[in-house]
Amino acid sequence: MALGVVILLWLVAAASPLFAARSREIRLDERLQAPSAVHPFGTDDLGRDLLARVVAATPISLAIGIVSAAVSLIVGFAVGATAGWFGGVIDLLLSRVIEVILCFPVLFLLLALAAFLPPSPWTVIAAIGLTTWPGDARYARAEVLKIRELGYAHAARTMGASTPRILIRHLLPNTVAPLIVSAAFGVGWAILAEASLSFLGVGLPGPATSWGGILSAAPNYIDEAWWIALFPGLALFLTISAYNLLAEGLRRAASEGGGHA
C-alpha cells in the first residue's frame, strides 16, 4: 500500500506541469474562499487555487527530499563504512566527528546553514544532506562491523583478494539492503526537514514553492482559512507516512530474508 502511495505521488509529480499555470493565477476577488466544487481545496490569500498549488509543489518537495537524502546517504555510508571497516585510529577519529555533529540540535545547524548561505534549492539540499549524514554513518558503521565479523571477508582476504576488491565485490553488495532501507527513511526525513525550513521562511526562495512554503502562510489566516493549513499538510503527512511505511516494510523484508542473500 505504501508503495502504491509513493507511485501515486510520482504520477502526481509527473502531471504537475498541467497545473503550473493555474497555481500561479492570482485572483484577488476570489481570495480565501472555502473548499467548493470549483476550488476543492479552497483558495489562498491571493485567490490562487490551493489544489493546483499543492499539486505544483509535489515535484519540488519530492525532488528536494530525494536529492538531499541521497547526499546524506552517500556521505554517511562513505564515512560510516570507512570507520567500520578500517577500525582503530580511523574509527576513533571518524566516530568523534559523527558524535560531535549529533550533539547539535539538527534544526539549529539547518537554520544556520540555510540562513547564512545564499538562498537557493542547492543550499537547502546541502544543508539537509550535511546535517543528517551522521545518522546514516552510524547505521552504516554498525552494518559494516557486523559484516566484517561474518568471516567471508576474512576468507576472501586469505584467498589473496586486495582491500578494494573486498570492499567492492563483497562489502558493497551486502550493504545494499541496509542502504535501501536507510534511503527510504532518509527521504521521509528530508522532506520533513525541507518543509520545516520553508515553513519557518528560510527554505526555498520564491516563486517555486514546496508544501512547507504554502504552509508558511497558514498561521496568518488561522482564524479565517483552516484549509490553507489542512491540505498542504495532509499531502506532507501522507508522503512522509508512505516513505516511512515503505522503509519499515523493506526493513522487515531484509531481516526476514537473512539480510545477506
Added chain:
Amino acid sequence: MSRYVLRRLLLAIPTLLGITIVVFALVHLAPGSPGAGASSLRRPTGRGAEEMRRIYGLDRPLPERFAKWVSRVARFDLGESFVDHRPVSERIREALPNTLLLNGLALLLALGIAIPLGVVAGGNPESAFDRLSGAALFAMYSMPTFWAALLLQTLLAVQLRWLPLYGIASDSPPRGLAGVADRLAHLALPVICLTYGTLAFVARLVRSGVAEARDSDYVLSARARGASRSQALWRHAFRNAVLPLITLLGLMVPALLSGSVVVERIFVWPGLGQLYFDSILARDYPVILALSLLSAVVTLIATLASDLAAAFADPRVRDGAIS
C-alpha cells in the same frame, strides 16, 4: 567498570574540542563576517575597515582568534548581543526557564505515557490493542510538528475556543489559582506538540524490546517460578527493554531543542528556540554562538550521563564482565 567510565570520560574531551571547532566555524566561515557590518550600505571601507578589523581582532590569524575565543568562553564570557547590546548570558537566562518548563513537561508526559503503552503493547503482540496503538504511534511518528500545531490551533483555539491560540500567559493574568489555570491553559497546546513525537519514538522502542524479551527463556522461567503475567512483563521483560531507552535519553535533548524552535515560534513562546530563530534572522552572532555551544555541551553531558547510567544499570558492565 571504572575502566569503562574513564574511557568514556576521556573520549568526551576530543568531542568537546570538536564542538567548539564546529561552533567557531559556523560563524567565522559564514559569508558576511562580523566585520562586514550590519548592512552592506554601511560597510566600512579602506582605512576604516582596517581599523574595524583591528578592533575586533579580525586581522589576527584564525588559530589565534580561535584560542582567544575558547579562553573567553571557558570563563563564561559569552559577549554581548549585537541586537540590544545586553550580555548574551542575560538573554539566555531569561529564555531558559520557559524552555525548560515546556520541554521538561513534554519529556515527563512522553515517558509517562509511552512506557506503559509500550509494555502493554509489547506484552501482547499482534493483539487488537497492539495493532491499534501501533497505527496511532506510526501516524504520530510521521506527523510534522508544525502541521499538528496548526490543526490543534484551528480546532481547539479558533473553532472550540477551549484554549488560547498562543502566548505564555494572558495579557493581564488573574491572580492565585486562576492564574495557575491560565498558565496551564497556555502550556497545553505547545506541550502536546512537543510530546507526541517523543512519545511515539519511545513507545515503539519499548514495545519492540518487550516483545522480543517476552519469548525469551528468562521471562519463561520467571513465569515457571510463579511470577504473575504482569510481574514477568514489568520486572523481567521491561528491564531488558529499558537499556536502549536509557542510552537514547541523552540524544533526546537535541531532538527536543529542535522541536522547541518550531513550537516556540508557532506559539510565540519566549524560550531558547524562539531566541535562536530570532538571532539567526538578525545574524546576532554572539547569541547564535552561545546557544549552539550551550546546546551541544548540554547534549554531550546528557549522552555521557545516559551512557554511564546504562552501564550502571547493566549488570554485565557493572560487574566488569565486559568493559
